[in-house]
Amino acid sequence: MTTTDLARRLRGSDQPGFSLLEGFVGAEVGAAMLQDVVGLARAAAAGEDISPAFVLQESQEGFSGANPEDLVGKIFGLQRRGPFREFLADPAVADVLVEALGPDVDCFLAQFIFKNPGAWGQPWHQDSYYFEFEPARPIVGLWLAVTEATLENGCLHVLPGSQNEPVHQHVPDSRPKSAYGYVEIVDHDMSASQPCLLSPGDLLVFDSHLMHRSTDNRSDSIRAAMVWHFSRPGTLDLGMDVGDGVRFKNPLNDWVAVVREGRAVPVG
Numbered sequence: 001m002t003t004t005d006l007a008r009r010l011r012g013s014d015q016p017g018f019s020l021l022e023g024f025v026g027a028e029v030g031a032a033m034l035q036d037v038v039g040l041a042r043a044a045a046a047g048e049d050i051s052p053a054f055v056l057q058e059s060q061e062g063f064s065g066a067n068p069e070d071l072v073g074k075i076f077g078l079q080r081r082g083p084f085r086e087f088l089a090d091p092a093v094a095d096v097l098v099e100a101l102g103p104d105v106d107c108f109l110a111q112f113i114f115k116n117p118g119a120w121g122q123p124w125h126q127d128s129y130y131f132e133f134e135p136a137r138p139i140v141g142l143w144l145a146v147t148e149a150t151l152e153n154g155c156l157h158v159l160p161g162s163q164n165e166p167v168h169q170h171v172p173d174s175r176p177k178s179a180y181g182y183v184e185i186v187d188h189d190m191s192a193s194q195p196c197l198l199s200p201g202d203l204l205v206f207d208s209h210l211m212h213r214s215t216d217n218r219s220d221s222i223r224a225a226m227v228w229h230f231s232r233p234g235t236l237d238l239g240m241d242v243g244d245g246v247r248f249k250n251p252l253n254d255w256v257a258v259v260r261e262g263r264a265v266p267v268g
């Protein structure tokens with residue numbers, strides 16, 4: 001198999017480890033996703049069973065809002081729902097995935113990030129910290145801007161070239177009551193990082209060893225994004241080592257075929 005330009009850009013040792021595809025979809029694509037997850041947030045708040053979707057509330061002290069969705073941090077388990085399924089069935093998405101990963105690709109994680117006003121950002125991390133898989137690579141993330149992502153509302157920041165690093169030690173986020181699962185890399189110089197200022201419909205493609213973070217939303221409106229992670233079929237999820245010989249398999253990892261023999265296949 002030949003290495004494509006995108007695969008090289010994501011994993012080449014002299015490359016940035018990410019690629020920005022501006023205007024990848026129209027703003028209405030993300031708007032439909034936002035509408036769907038707002039419905040899910042309200043249904044969950046009304047006590048309805050929304051599984052396999054799962055709502056993670058913001059856990060920061062004093063977080064408030066008039067509507068259920070104002071209190072949500074992330075919603076997981078969206079692979080099989082309308083607008084998310086449609087995105088995964090888009091031949092343009094399949095082309096990106098084939099370039100990045102080869103002719104057969106599975107999606108194992110699909111999360112919508114609300115980042116409401118006042119919400120804290122996610123500290124510096126590498127996504128592979130959360131994915132103890134065999135083989136461990138390649139894993140690729142897609143980050144779709146649903147709203148504008150700015151310095152004020154908490155855009156992503158990436159450290160070009162850090163895809164060459166092994167997975168570093170991640171220590172617990174030191175902020176009291178920060179979001180579940182937030183951890184931080186504190187043993188690496190991040191001074192060469194770059195902010196990713198995106199418009200709705202822009203897509204960031206990135207390698208799972210790329211160091212990145214997002215900052216707090218200091219604006220008065222939502223900074224929303226949809227994030228998917230992909231690997232090749234047959235990848236084994238070993239679960240995270242949580243000490244004492246115990247391994248925890250993230251129940252939100254839901255493996256679905258999205259590309260076979262170079263073509264998008266409908267999510268089952």
Ligand SMILES: O=C(O)CCC(=O)C(=O)O
Binds near residue numbers: 122154
């Ligand atoms: O969008 C954000 O605020 C953080 C997302 C992120 O870092 C991730 O999904 O790994």
